[in-house]
Amino acid sequence: MIPLSWYLYLSAVLFAIGLYGVLARKNAIAILLGIELMLNAANINLVAFWRYGDPALMAGQVFAIIVFAVAAAEVAVGLSLVISIYRSRKTVVADELDLMKW
Amino acid sequence: MPDATQVMFFLSAALILVSAVLVVTVRNLIHAALWLIATLFGVAMLYVLLEAGFLAVVQVVVYIGAIAIMFIFAVMLTRRDLLSQSPQTNANWPVALGVSALALVGIAYIVRGFVFSLERTPAPLTGDTLQMLGEALTSPSLFVLPFEVASVLLLAALIGSVYLAWNKK
Numbered sequence: 611m612i613p614l615s616w617y618l619y620l621s622a623v624l625f626a627i628g629l630y631g632v633l634a635r636k637n638a639i640a641i642l643l644g645i646e647l648m649l650n651a652a653n654i655n656l657v658a659f660w661r662y663g664d665p666a667l668m669a670g671q672v673f674a675i676i677v678f679a680v681a682a683a684e685v686a687v688g689l690s691l692v693i694s695i696y697r698s699r700k701t702v703v704a705d706e707l708d709l710m711k712w
Numbered sequence: 713m714p715d716a717t718q719v720m721f722f723l724s725a726a727l728i729l730v731s732a733v734l735v736v737t738v739r740n741l742i743h744a745a746l747w748l749i750a751t752l753f754g755v756a757m758l759y760v761l762l763e764a765g766f767l768a769v770v771q772v773v774v775y776i777g778a779i780a781i782m783f784i785f786a787v788m789l790t791r792r793d794l795l796s797q798s799p800q801t802n803a804n805w806p807v808a809l810g811v812s813a814l815a816l817v818g819i820a821y822i823v824r825g826f827v828f829s830l831e832r833t834p835a836p837l838t839g840d841t842l843q844m845l846g847e848a849l850t851s852p853s854l855f856v857l858p859f860e861v862a863s864v865l866l867l868a869a870l871i872g873s874v875y876l877a878w879n880k881k
Contacts, residue, residue: 686869
């Protein structure tokens with residue numbers, strides 16, 4: 611039998627890896643990849659709490675499905691922003707996108 | 713001696729962690745997107761272990777089938793040869809490492825002090841959870857409003873991304 615804490619620690623490590631990816635990577639697409647890892651870490655927690663809490667309450671699974679929808683929307687808008695920026699600035703490096711820097 | 717579910721947990725945890733580290737460190741972005749697919753598959757294995765079969769299927773179909781493939785398309789549309797020689801991390805990467813290690817320590821500290829009993833065994837599932845999920849998503853007393861809001865959000869994202877990626881010239 612798997613204790614609930616194993617899922618929580620695993621998702622904490624996955625979240626930290628995703629956070630490192632978001633903060634350290636240069637490429638805007640790689641930053642979005644890190645965000646996907648963090649969203650998956652949150653989803654593991656939601657489903658684990660659903661299973662180890664009261665499985666008759668479906669709130670955990672419903673919330674996980676909402677997270678799927680939000681992740682799909684975020685990736686669609688984020689990647690089209692990246693493609694649009696690439697078309698006008700010929701770069702996807704986040705450091706070089708400093709048009710609005712004071 | 714670990715039982716079968718624990719062995720499966722360790723296998724999927726090892727797959728998730730190794731491929732997630734490769735996603736954030738590997739140089740070639742196509743490879744990073746392919747390692748993301750491995751990570752997502754490991755998370756789908758965890759959903760199976762948690763007896764959330766529908767979510768495992770949605771994870772494979774939506775995340776791997778749509779989102780990861782869209783990443784690969786975006787990488788291919790924005791390829792720049794210069795990028796494969798220069799370093800892939802910015803100058804602040806040690807700070808990023810420190811911040812994420814701090815976040816990990818903080819979350820682990822909170823989990824350790826949790827009031828929710830961490831060693832409890834899951835209650836046996838009664839009834840069809842897929843049917844219960846469908847009823848929860850469409851019942852007016854439960855989650856029909858968040859469900860509709862999510863569909864409006866997806867429509868807005870569809871229109872917004874078409875508008876943003878549209879070539880105006």
